Amino acid sequence: MKPIAELKDFVINPTQSITPDVKVGEGVRIFNFVNLYGCSIGDNSKVGTFVEIQKNAFIGANCKISSHSFICEGVTIEDDVFVGHNVTFINDRFPRSTSTEGTLQTEEDWHCEMTLVKKGASIGSSTTLLCGVTVGENAIIGAGSVVTKDVPADTIVAGNPARVMRKIE
Numbered sequence: 001m002k003p004i005a006e007l008k009d010f011v012i013n014p015t016q017s018i019t020p021d022v023k024v025g026e027g028v029r030i031f032n033f034v035n036l037y038g039c040s041i042g043d044n045s046k047v048g049t050f051v052e053i054q055k056n057a058f059i060g061a062n063c064k065i066s067s068h069s070f071i072c073e074g075v076t077i078e079d080d081v082f083v084g085h086n087v088t089f090i091n092d093r094f095p096r097s098t099s100t101e102g103t104l105q106t107e108e109d110w111h112c113e114m115t116l117v118k119k120g121a122s123i124g125s126s127t128t129l130l131c132g133v134t135v136g137e138n139a140i141i142g143a144g145s146v147v148t149k150d151v152p153a154d155t156i157v158a159g160n161p162a163r164v165m166r167k168i169e
Contacts, residue, residue, distance in 0.1 A: 001025045001040055025061060039071075042079065056112075066125070074112040074131070081117050084125035084143065089115055091131045118153070138168060 004010055005020035012018050015032040022036045025043035030036070034047055038055025041047065045059055048067035053059065057071050060079035065071065068086040075089045091112050099109045113131035117123070121135045124143030135141065135151045142158025142165070151157050156165045 001042065021055075031067075048085075060119070074114045075117070076114070077117045078119040078121075080120045082122040083117075084123055084127065086126045087123050088128045089131075090129065091115065093131055121151075124158075140168065 001023040003020060004018055004022045004024055007024070010024070013032065016030060017035045018030070019037040021038050023040040025041065025045070027044040028041050029046045031047065031049045033050050035052040039053040039057040039059065041059045042061035042063065044061055045063040045065070047053070047065045050068045051065055053071045054073040056073045058076045059065065060077055060081065062079055063077055063081045063083070065083045066085040069083050070088045071077070072089050072091045074091040077083070092110050093113055096105060099105050115129060115131055115133055117135040118137040120138040123135070123141045124145065126143055127141050127145045127147065129147040133147055133150050135147070136153030136155065138154050139151045140156045141147060141151060141162060142156065145158050145162040146160040147157070148161040151162065152164070154168045156168060157163060158165050
């Protein structure tokens with residue numbers, strides 16, 4: 001992967017907000033109205049319209065990030081992962097606007113919790129994933145789910161909160 005600023009053939013159009021520190025692999029496709037900064041995107045991955053990927057987030061190779069999704073700092077998505085439309089990741093267990101002194105919080109006022117989505121997983125549209133969870137290899141998360149704890153590999157989960165429906169044979 002190389003910083004986007006070093007790629008002579010990669011054109012950023014006016015509808016894309018992509019900072020020079022974004023790293024991309026070969027064959028990455030990024031659509032309009034995105035906001036990408038300080039992240040890495042692996043080979044042959046696709047980032048849909050109206051997606052935000054924050055700093056220190058990593059997207060593996062051959063991933064599809066569908067439109068209207070939010071991938072925050074601290075999220076690692078391994079190779080071959082599907083992220084449906086309007087999927088939201090959360091990285092702060094106790095979010096607050098202001099500090100105890102009453103001023104707006106800064107990066108020093110909170111702790112970023114990591115989330116890991118392992119190889120081959122699929123996340124259905126409008127799913128919310130709370131921070132600190134791991135989604136196992138080849139797991140499937142049903143649309144509209146709220147993931148509050150780890151999802152085992154080769155398992156289908158769904159609901160609010162997401163519960164195991166069955167193992168994948």
